[in-house]
Amino acid sequence: MANLLLKGFKLFRKDNYEGNTLMKKLVKEGQSPDYFIISCIDSRSNPGTIFRPEPGTFFAHKAMGAIVRPYKKGTALSAALQFALVHNKVKEIIVLGHTGCGAIKAMVEKIDDEEISSFINVAQTGLEKAKATCGSACTHEELLRHSEEEIVLLSAENLKSYPSVANALAEGRVVIKPWLFDMESGALLQYNNDFKQFVPLTGNKKSDNA
Numbered sequence: 250m251a252n253l254l255l256k257g258f259k260l261f262r263k264d265n266y267e268g269n270t271l272m273k274k275l276v277k278e279g280q281s282p283d284y285f286i287i288s289c290i291d292s293r294s295n296p297g298t299i300f301r302p303e304p305g306t307f308f309a310h311k312a313m314g315a316i317v318r319p320y321k322k323g324t325a326l327s328a329a330l331q332f333a334l335v336h337n338k339v340k341e342i343i344v345l346g347h348t349g350c351g352a353i354k355a356m357v358e359k360i361d362d363e364e365i366s367s368f369i370n371v372a373q374t375g376l377e378k379a380k381a382t383c384g385s386a387c388t389h390e391e392l393l394r395h396s397e398e399e400i401v402l403l404s405a406e407n408l409k410s411y412p413s414v415a416n417a418l419a420e421g422r423v424v425i426k427p428w429l430f431d432m433e434s435g436a437l438l439q440y441n442n443d444f445k446q447f448v449p450l451t452g453n454k455k456s457d458n459a
């Protein structure tokens with residue numbers, strides 16, 4: 250039942266093998282993406298979908314909730330970051346969380362599945378922070394939203410414990426951007442250090458050219 254995939258692949262093939270020469274150039278000369286995107290496994294917030302990227306635009310890493318755990322040698326993410334930052338010249342690392350995230354909901358609601366909880370619970374401090382910010386008057390929906398934001402920030406912070414990232418940051422070669430895709434409104438938000446909150450990069454008229 251891979252018809253949906255084949256339908257898309259045929260379009261991709263038409264655009265990129267018959268339509269233009271970019272793919273051939275990338276295959277021949279190699280890739281050099283500027284971005285490394287860490288996103289959730291969610292099928293609706295897939296960066297390959299929402300950014301409509303040309304081939305060669307970014308490296309992609311996926312984990313439930315876009316959660317980045319503190320550095321541990323030999324993980325899929327640490328190897329990928331090493332490749333992207335040491336053997337390639339990625340300039341921006343984007344942690345892309347999203348609203349309505351099932352992984353964050355599973356953590357907030359304490360899912361009874363050890364295989365899942367043993368991973369997502371590495372972001373517990375994000376949830377604790379969200380609870381503190383939210384206060385006792387917070388609705389469940391508000392707590393989910395705060396948690397989604399805090400966990401993106403926690404993941405962005407945890408990235409700094411990866412040697413490849415720490416070195417690149419120290420040399421001013423890379424920046425880390427905490428982003429949140431608001432699936433309901435279609436807005437893309439970035440954490441603003443001055444305002445201490447997520448602000449739209451696009452999705453409303455005022456900042457469409459940002």
Ligand SMILES: [Zn+2]
Pocket residue numbers: 289290291313314315347349350351352353
């Ligand atoms: Zn998600």
